[in-house]
Amino acid sequence: MRSIEARGLTKEFKVYQSRSGLTGAFRDLFNRQYRTIRAVNGIDLTIEPGEIVGYIGENGAGKSTTIKMLTGILEPTGGCLRVNGYDPHREREEFVRTIGVVFGQRSQLWWDIAVKESFRLLKKLYRLSGEGYRQHLDRLVEVLEIGPFLDQPVRKLSLGQRMRCELAAALLHQPRLLFLDEPTIGLDVLVKENIRRFLKQVNAEYGTTILLTTHDLSDIEALCSRVVMLDKGNIIYDGDLERLRTQWGDGRRLILELKEEVPSFVLNEKTRGLSVKWEGEGTRYTARLEKGTTVSDVLSRLVPAVAVQELKIEEATTEDIVRRIYREGAAHA
Numbered sequence: 001m002r003s004i005e006a007r008g009l010t011k012e013f014k015v016y017q018s019r020s021g022l023t024g025a026f027r028d029l030f031n032r033q034y035r036t037i038r039a040v041n042g043i044d045l046t047i048e049p050g051e052i053v054g055y056i057g058e059n060g061a062g063k064s065t066t067i068k069m070l071t072g073i074l075e076p077t078g079g080c081l082r083v084n085g086y087d088p089h090r091e092r093e094e095f096v097r098t099i100g101v102v103f104g105q106r107s108q109l110w111w112d113i114a115v116k117e118s119f120r121l122l123k124k125l126y127r128l129s130g131e132g133y134r135q136h137l138d139r140l141v142e143v144l145e146i147g148p149f150l151d152q153p154v155r156k157l158s159l160g161q162r163m164r165c166e167l168a169a170a171l172l173h174q175p176r177l178l179f180l181d182e183p184t185i186g187l188d189v190l191v192k193e194n195i196r197r198f199l200k201q202v203n204a205e206y207g208t209t210i211l212l213t214t215h216d217l218s219d220i221e222a223l224c225s226r227v228v229m230l231d232k233g234n235i236i237y238d239g240d241l242e243r244l245r246t247q248w249g250d251g252r253r254l255i256l257e258l259k260e261e262v263p264s265f266v267l268n269e270k271t272r273g274l275s276v277k278w279e280g281e282g283t284r285y286t287a288r289l290e291k292g293t294t295v296s297d298v299l300s301r302l303v304p305a306v307a308v309q310e311l312k313i314e315e316a317t318t319e320d321i322v323r324r325i326y327r328e329g330a331a332h333a
């Protein structure tokens with residue numbers, strides 16, 4: 001059974017539009033006008049058990065709306081959806097036992113009670129019992145190093161401590177599929193590293209499928225072999241990170257320090273006809289090399305005319321690549 005299978009998944013929102021002025025407000029009283037927003041536009045998405053998939057897109061692309069449909073919070077307007085074999089919205093009660101959810105911005109733990117009391121409530125909610133549960137909990141407490149905070153109320157924990165407790169809470173019932181929405185937002189580098197290591201471990205040991213939404217591309221680099229990129233409700237890339245890099249990552253940067261100041265128009269002139277964008281001024285320039293243009297193409301034009309003191313070549317980072325795809329608005333798997 002597939003973890004996620006969506007065909008033509010669509011969500012539309014009807015938004016009330018108010019007319020301007022007093023007459024407009026008066027007319028709104030009797031005849032409201034609505035506008036339809038198609039937040040998710042007929043996407044096809046299949047995720048197999050054990051995959052770790054990064055779900056990315058700019059603000060407003062439709063990520064949260066998708067996750068809300070996949071977790072059963074929102075009912076789709078159209079399309080077919082099965083998650084862990086269930087219809088998430090219609091079979092919500094049985095379905096939620098098979099998933100875990102961590103939203104970085106919101107807590108599923110009770111704010112004023114001790115963490116272990118929250119765990120106890122969740123245990124009742126999921127109807128968990130027995131030695132298996134005890135051992136699993138002990139393991140989570142040990143690996144996430146949350147033992148010292150179990151007696152404290154959530155409101156007294158730091159963000160990093162709370163996130164580790166959230167992860168434990170989301171995994172108490174050993175779900176087959178884990179949804180993570182911005183799990184490392186606001187955390188310092190060390191805590192981020194620990195959380196990523198833990199997630200890899202959970203995935204390897206229990207075969208837990210993970211769908212991760214994040215704006216932090218280093219999460220994706222550390223965890224996901226596959227990325228799904230959303231733009232205005234449509235999937236514009238679904239494939240591995242490596243392919244994304246090779247298809248779009250030829251935008252290398254050449255960083256130059258010149259012996260003498262040279263105006264930028266000279267560099268533009270010398271490299272006319274090549275796909276290169278110059279940034280900088282005086283003696284320091286960066287050449288952004290676009291598709292097809294190589295470092296030696298640029299240097300062979302420059303070196304006879306301009307004295308170069310030092311040069312450095314930088315590969316485009318995933319962040320550069322993704323920004324570029326967002327800007328240009330398309331990518332094909």
Ligand SMILES: Nc1ncnc2c1ncn2[C@@H]1O[C@H](COP(=O)(O)OP(=O)(O)OP(=O)(O)O)[C@@H](O)[C@H]1O
Nearest residue numbers: 013015037039057058059060061062063064065066
């Ligand atoms: N309840 C709602 N009512 C009306 N419009 C909505 C609602 N929820 C989302 N939208 C609209 O749907 C579109 C997609 O929003 P969504 O929150 O899914 O994007 P997102 O990719 O998660 O963005 P972000 O990264 O900012 O969280 C946006 O245009 C948003 O304004």
